[in-house]
Amino acid sequence: MRLPDLPGSDPAALAATGARVRARLESDSRAARVPAEGFDVFAIRDVLPPEERAALIALIDADARPSGVFRAGGDGGMRTSHTCRLPAAHPLVAAVDARLAALLGLDPACSETVQGQRYHPGQQFREHNDYFAAGQPYSEAVAAEGGQRSWTAMLFLNEPEAGGFTHFPAIPLAFRPRAGVLLAWDNLDRAGHPNPRSHHAGLPVEAGVKYVLTKWFRERTWTPGAAQHYRN
Ligand SMILES: O=C(O)CCC(=O)C(=O)O
Numbered sequence: 626m627r628l629p630d631l632p633g634s635d636p637a638a639l640a641a642t643g644a645r646v647r648a649r650l651e652s653d654s655r656a657a658r659v660p661a662e663g664f665d666v667f668a669i670r671d672v673l674p675p676e677e678r679a680a681l682i683a684l685i686d687a688d689a690r691p692s693g694v695f696r697a698g699g700d701g702g703m704r705t706s707h708t709c710r711l712p713a714a715h716p717l718v719a720a721v722d723a724r725l726a727a728l729l730g731l732d733p734a735c736s737e738t739v740q741g742q743r744y745h746p747g748q749q750f751r752e753h754n755d756y757f758a759a760g761q762p763y764s765e766a767v768a769a770e771g772g773q774r775s776w777t778a779m780l781f782l783n784e785p786e787a788g789g790f791t792h793f794p795a796i797p798l799a800f801r802p803r804a805g806v807l808l809a810w811d812n813l814d815r816a817g818h819p820n821p822r823s824h825h826a827g828l829p830v831e832a833g834v835k836y837v838l839t840k841w842f843r844e845r846t847w848t849p850g851a852a853q854h855y856r857n
Pocket residue numbers: 742750755779789790791792825826827828837839
């Protein structure tokens with residue numbers, strides 16, 4: 626069964642974007658394609674040096690607040706981590722933002738501001754999709770401010786002592802957090818439609834603290850506005 630496209634989305638263009646990013650990562654010697662049927666996911670090592678990761682962790686700790694999700698009502702314990710919208714103008718944040726976009730070969734104007742997340746023991750992000758579903762209260766609003774989410778770039782800033790794996794149950798695949806490793810995946814299938822095989826969770830941290838950076842790329846230029854209303 627095919628999932629419906631977000632209003633105004635252009636699956637053919639999204640499929641072409643997916644192919645372009647794949648080709649780019651396949652030619653990057655630091656990137657490894659992770660075998661997964663019907664799903665494109667890469668692990669890229671040594672994306673940020675330890676001192677930059679430490680500085681980003683300090684920025685996350687300075688401005689962490691309970692994480693939100695796009696939903697009409699309360700989030701029902703969906704995402705119990707803390708989120709920090711990193712200051713986009715900070716020189717390190719701006720440099721990392723640009724580096725992640727360059728790594729995937731995507732236009733930085735299409736990317737949402739990078740987010741930091743912090744998970745303490747017991748905290749998690751339950752199974753969810755990063756693409757936007759059609760027919761939701763927020764669908765029209767997110768469509769108007771940049772369209773569908775294509776690729777996710779998620780960087781492990783540190784390693785908790787136990788737990789906190791990023792889990793793709795449909796594949797199945799589970800990635801142990803490894804400091805400096807970036808996971809990049811396409812939330813859409815090769816025809817540019819939402820891919821249920823991309824659903825994933827940040828499993829509960831069992832010991833220690835987990836820090837990640839997440840960056841979502843949109844179909845068109847991202848112009849944040851009305852949809853923020855749906856974020857809780
Ligand atoms: O923390 C993780 O492992 C997953 C994070 C995630 O799925 C997201 O930020 O969209």
